[in-house]
Amino acid sequence: MASFFSSSKTAGTSTIATDADLANDIIINNPADDSISDIAFSPQQDFLFSASSWDNKVRIWDIQGGNPQGKAQYEHSAPVLCTRWSFDGTKVASGGCDNVVKVYDLNSGQNQQVGSHDSAVQSLRFVQCGPTNAECLVTGSWDKTLKYWDLRQPQPISTVMMPDRVYAMDSKQQLLVVGTAERNIVVINLTNPTTIFKTVQSPLKMQTRTVACYNSGDGYAIGSVEGRIAIRYVDEEQQRKLGFSFKCHRQTKTNRSVGSSSQASVYAVNSISFHPGYGTFVSAGSDGSFHFWDKNQRHRLKGYPAQNGSIPICNFNRQGSLLAYAISYDWSRGYTGNRQDYPNVIRIHPTTDAEVREKQK
Template sequence: MSRFTSRAGTSTSDLSKDIRIQDSPGDSISDLRFSPQADHLLAASSWDNTVKVYDINRPGNTKGVTQLGHDAPVLSCCWTSDGQRVFGAGVDKTIRMLDLGAGSQGQTTQIAAAHDEPIRSVQSFIFNQSQMLVTGSWDKTIKYWDLRQQTAIGTITCKDRVYSMSVRNDKLLVVATADRWVHIIDLTNPTTVFKTIRSPMKHETRVVSTSTDGTAYILGGIEGRCAFKHIDDKNASKDFSFKCHRHPQTSSTTDKAYAVNAISVHPVHGTSSTAGSDGTVHIWDTDNKSRVKGFAEVGAAITATDFNKNGNVFAYGVGYDWSKGYAFSKGEEERRIALHEVREDEVKTKAKR
């Protein structure tokens, strides 16, 4: 087990001035995605059956500007690379699209009845100069979609139910499934699995995110731990795992562990944020194996995060994360999206040692 060190001066960041988005979703926030083109547009999918799009640049008003409706909870959302279309997918097993170029409120279209079970993740990428989608489902498959067609153009059967996916630079897809399996796919050859491994963590994977250069990925698990893995086996000696989102207990020698719900990679500095069921966020420098900054606890679990295109705004969703199941949901938990103005000292790496 590799230990992360805390830098001198890594005090907890102040969140008291973070902006709360008006018209936040009415249920748990499942995914947050900034537009890849417009750093002020944010999409949020929710268990309230919607994907809402917010303009965070509106002075004093961050209400949703439009939304995409589903028939059941939405578990994932994404944008096309040109920032013109937003997609949602979830429990109703369909992919739906909101075209922001079609009028002030956009136009909604159902792309496909895509899977036999709920869709856990939808991601977009460019293949042979065409915009593509990839969906991962609890039916143990991932499917590829050309937006000009109603049927999948490719299917891969996974080891188990898909829990999380991450695409990087239109070339890398990492799929994390139940039972700790991880599939790595070269998107230049998308219908062939390049490598399948078992996560080095002891318990279920909850989230995966890829590094900015596409050479590595980070897995986050339910036991408050992450694993940093390289794609190329020749760099395996540099792989490591580390504890996060764990709280020491005065009455026990065992830490209380909280699930890692979200991992976001800073687009400029390449540092990684982790957010958990304990309601905290931490920024990690994986090059130097050090923690850059911690964020104060926000009163409830953090369920989703994302940096905007320029990396100067960090969005996070607060609410119940279902980690304790339906029985512990009171139906009264606060749900909100907050925006944190990122300072460079919170995310910048040091020179490599």
């Protein structure tokens, strides 16, 4: 288990950013009446994104020109935990604690229920699967199932039993990876979407918080509540050669009264997102910081200082030119931590190549 990634430095650059480096961020103050749970950009437009919230709503924003405009919103009857866009950018899907899967049509302005589970819907993705690469919506729930939906019919195309409650899910190319309770990681090849390709135990010792697939579809990263990330590959030979884990999202304080002893505060890795062009990735955590990483050369590209609240979710737009991240309560300290004065903000950070592009060896 590696401790930290090595720092990558070139002449005139530093891996440590400051708050001044966030001065050009677009800020959406009070984007919801409760914490933001998920953010997803349109796959067709650079400046259009949806955000789900614990206030039971999904809101769609347009940030063209740096001036955030609310375009639409719709409601669930309980907190919404996830949101994603269809491939053609005409529909937004969402799921949450009302056990319901909804889809909003941007052209008609109408939303409708397209599916349901027996417990909360934690995660969803639009995927192309089967022999014809048909587009469908896959949803993962605390009811320990994965369901595939054709939006034109009310019953699921297929239901796949998971080892435990679904906590995280992601898909790229033909790879679908699901993280469940008890540290199970389920790998599915979408050419055969109803069959589990393999189930493995997370190499991280504590609960899985997030998973993110590589753009190439041959592996995935896992983030856990203990401030660690695991870099994994589907192929076992690749895994032996290239797989590793490292510590992150930790704050070390020296206890001056006891000499040089230090104490580390460990925070959850809440979100991981891969840059769509370069294949580098960003992580965000309960410590309120986000960091850009290069998994291939095993170093940190840039790290940003902790903000004044936890970051529950971050995501790139389709070009990787923007990173959206929410500063809001992530429920890591239970209901008692959800103070009235806790910040609730969405920030849009314009990325630079110095932050997100692989450095030459």
